[in-house]
Amino acid sequence: MSTAVTLLEQNALITAFMIVALLLAASNWIAARIFQGQIHGSAIAITLGLLLAYWGGWSSGGSNGLADVSFFSGLGILGGAMFRDFAIVATAFGADLDALKRAGWVGVMSVVLGVVLSFLVGAVVAVVFGFSDAVSISTIGAGAATYIVGPVTGTALGASSGVIALSVAAGLVKAILVMVATPLVAKRIGLDNPQSALIYGGLMGTTSGVAAGLAATDPKLVPYGAMTATFYTGVGCLLAPSLLYLLVLSLQRLF
Amino acid sequence: MVVYGVGLLAACMLVGVILGDLLGQLIGVQANVGGVGIAMLLLIWATNASRLTLLLAPPTSTGITFWSAMYIPIVIAMAAKQNVVAAVSSGWLALVAGVAAVVVSFAMIPLLSRLGPRSQDQL
Numbered sequence: 199m200s201t202a203v204t205l206l207e208q209n210a211l212i213t214a215f216m217i218v219a220l221l222l223a224a225s226n227w228i229a230a231r232i233f234q235g236q237i238h239g240s241a242i243a244i245t246l247g248l249l250l251a252y253w254g255g256w257s258s259g260g261s262n263g264l265a266d267v268s269f270f271s272g273l274g275i276l277g278g279a280m281f282r283d284f285a286i287v288a289t290a291f292g293a294d295l296d297a298l299k300r301a302g303w304v305g306v307m308s309v310v311l312g313v314v315l316s317f318l319v320g321a322v323v324a325v326v327f328g329f330s331d332a333v334s335i336s337t338i339g340a341g342a343a344t345y346i347v348g349p350v351t352g353t354a355l356g357a358s359s360g361v362i363a364l365s366v367a368a369g370l371v372k373a374i375l376v377m378v379a380t381p382l383v384a385k386r387i388g389l390d391n392p393q394s395a396l397i398y399g400g401l402m403g404t405t406s407g408v409a410a411g412l413a414a415t416d417p418k419l420v421p422y423g424a425m426t427a428t429f430y431t432g433v434g435c436l437l438a439p440s441l442l443y444l445l446v447l448s449l450q451r452l453f
Numbered sequence: 454m455v456v457y458g459v460g461l462l463a464a465c466m467l468v469g470v471i472l473g474d475l476l477g478q479l480i481g482v483q484a485n486v487g488g489v490g491i492a493m494l495l496l497i498w499a500t501n502a503s504r505l506t507l508l509l510a511p512p513t514s515t516g517i518t519f520w521s522a523m524y525i526p527i528v529i530a531m532a533a534k535q536n537v538v539a540a541v542s543s544g545w546l547a548l549v550a551g552v553a554a555v556v557v558s559f560a561m562i563p564l565l566s567r568l569g570p571r572s573q574d575q576l
Contacts, residue, residue: 218526221533240525247532255538265534277530283489285527287466288520290493291500298497308565315561316554323550338546342554350483367543371551374540377532379555387562397565401558405489406531413528420524425490432477432486 207268214272221246241381241414248374286409286424293421297392304393305426308400313434316343316403317442320368332446334361339446340438341365342372344404347434354439373407380411389415392422399423403430458516465495 206213225246226239233242251263260266265274275281298305320342324335337357341348341364348365351357357365380389380398388394399408399422408427412420466489473488480486496517540547 214530215526218529221529222526240529243525243529244532247529248535248537251533251535252537252541254533255536261536261539263534263537270533273530273533276527277532277534281523281527282531283470283492284462284466285520285524286489287469287492287496288462288517289524290496291462291514291517291521293493293497295497295501298494304565304568307568308561311561311565312558315557319554319557320550323546323553327546327549338550341547342550346484354483364543364547367539367547368550368554370536370540371548372554374535374537375552375555379559383559387559388566389562394562394566398562401561401565402555406528406535409524410528410532413525417525421493425493428473428490428493429487432473432482432484435477435482435484436480436486 203269207271210272211275212272214270214276217270217273218276238381238414240417244377244410244414248377282406282409286405286420286428289417289420289424294392297422298396298425300393305396305400308397309403309426309429309433310437312401312403312430313343313347313437314442315401316372317434317438320365321446329361330450332443332450333357336438336443336446337361337365338368339442340434341368343369343434343438344431345369345373346431347438350435351438351443355443369404372402373404376402376404376407377410377414380407381414384415389419392419395419395422396426400426400430403427403434405431455512455516455519458513458518459520460516461499461513462496462517462520465499466492468492469495 222239222243225243228242229235229237229239254264254267254270258266262274264270317339321335321339324338329335329338333355334357336355337348337352338361340351345366348369349362352362352365389398395412402408405427408423412423469492470485470488472491473485476486477484
């Protein structure tokens with residue numbers, strides 16, 4: 199028995215393929231039998247994945263969810279940024295070039311607006327929770343954009359490590375909520391065509407959240423949302439420590 | 454050959470990521486700016502270019518469609534490696550900031566959709 203487990207651990211990536219296949223099979227069964235097809239099997243699988251990640255993080259004390267449990271370590275490779283980006287690029291095969299061109303400027307606008315909106319919301323929450331220095335406010339605002347923009351901004355501005363950790367946590371909450379909530383609100387916000395998917399990707403910005411959210415809603419929309427989302431973190435890292443920080447500084451002087 | 458498709462996909466991604474990194478350095482940010490997005494545009498361009506259609510015979514394109522189909526399994530693995538404990542246990546500020554950012558962004562989608570040119574092709 200222990201040699202079998204050792205072998206599975208040595209072939210971690212292959213084990214991960216099998217685990218994900220089993221997880222999807224179980225989720226599709228639940229979707230068909232319990233939810234009568236009302237919820238996508240992939241939405242259930244992503245939610246189960248997040249629950250397992252909670253359990254994994256809680257039992258191992260690590261920061262990579264289930265992937266920190268040695269038997270499941272292959273999930274860290276399969277679900278890492280390298281394979282994720284590779285698969286996202288592959289979804290562009292067969293994407294409608296005209297739909298991308300037509301929504302060009304709305305796509306650009308949605309990215310800039312998405313960064314500014316999330317930053318402002320995060321900054322306001324930071325102020326409500328009693329932060330009064332522009333550096334901390336900006337770092338937490340940047341974290342509400344994505345969990346990469348937060349620490350990049352915090353490091354650039356010289357924020358304390360506690361504040362940087364908070365900004366990462368805010369970004370994580372955002373990513374996870376986007377994964378879970380997107381299929382639930384998709385109809386209400388009109389997320390059913392390439393153009394609204396482009397706007398959705400630009401406004402949400404979290405690549406992992408958008409990737410999982412669209413996978414659980416309608417995989418055909420993935421290339422459009424992913425396209426704009428990949429520009430978000432870059433734009434966020436550009437705007438948050440510069441223009442948006444200066445905006446916070448000048449607002450602070452006013453009040 | 455199947456591997457031609459995989460190779461083309463890999464080449465697009467690597468060129469895109471390198472360009473995205475250069476773009477980041479150019480505007481002075483410590484991040485990759487749209488590398489994956491550039492890679493996607495490269496792939497769309499490459500698969501539509503007439504000179505490359507010979508190269509994209511059915512077995513070649515399966516090298517790309519396989520990875521496209523692996524997208525959902527990869528995303529599930531990604532969900533399973535998220536730091537959910539840190540997201541849930543770091544206090545109210547992070548929760549409120551994250552949730553508020555998502556709610557406001559969701560609310561903006563219908564507004565922006567109305568601004569853009571109407572797309573006829575509903576999927």
